[in-house]
Amino acid sequence: MSLRDLQEDARARARNPVPGAASFAKFMNVLQVIADSPGTLDMAQITRRTRFPRGTVYRLVAALVAEGLVSQSGENGTFRLGPRLLQLAAKTWEDSDLRTIARDFLASLRDATDEAVHLAVPSNNRMVYIDKLVGSSTVQMKTSIGGQVEFHSTSVGKAWLSGLTDDRLEEIIKGLELTRHTANTLTSPEALREELKRIREQGFAFDDEENEPDIRCLGSPIFNRQREPVGAISVSMPVYRHDARRHELRARLVRETAIRITAELSRIP
The missing domain is CATH 1.10.10.10 (Winged helix-like DNA-binding domain superfamily/Winged helix DNA-binding domain)
Structure with missing residues (x-):
């Protein structure tokens, strides 16, 4: 037609x-x-x-x-x-080109860090986790596939925002309720804009206990062949398993993994 x-x-x-x-x-x-x-x-x-x-x-x-x-x-x-709606959504995620392409890369990232890794996509001013792989530790984030998190307080959300054009970003920011979740949460549009500038320069986002206490995450955006951000990946860990050396290594790994997923996704017509 x-x-x-x-x-x-x-x-x-x-x-x-x-x-x-x-x-x-x-x-x-x-x-x-x-x-x-x-x-x-x-x-x-x-x-x-x-x-x-x-x-x-x-x-x-x-x-x-x-x-x-x-x-x-x-x-x-x-x-x-409810559970039925999430089950229906899960069937869509299982068939998602992004989820399928990203799975092996997520597994490699999980193996390299031995931490929980997530794949998330935007939906109605939130990010929705469509895949999760965990490390060997018994101490893990209480996240699940289908769970929703906000843009401004998470590494996947900030990473996705950083990939938007300036005009589109301003549209999104105007519609956000910048709710405070911890003492570190960014709650002003100005602070969020400054943070996104840094993310664009360094290629990864950092959630420094901004969404929940004692949890830190590093995330990077994934783009389609039109260079539009379609999702983000992250590595998450408790504060006690995060230090300057691990920060540098995991930031590099999450950034490189996102680039590889983007390259594979860009091959799809």
């Missing part, structure tokens, strides 16, 4: 709405609100953010919970994405 055909089809659909499309849009709106703030919003807060009538929100959320697309915490009544 040509571009003109697609445009004509879109105009036709706009003139003749698909039955149920409005209801589907409401479901997606609620789902997006929950995805953007996982584990932090209760029913009243979701209602305020969607601006739908309370009865409508209750009905939509109940249906999402029944289908396993959303789950509710028994402790504080907040909501997050």
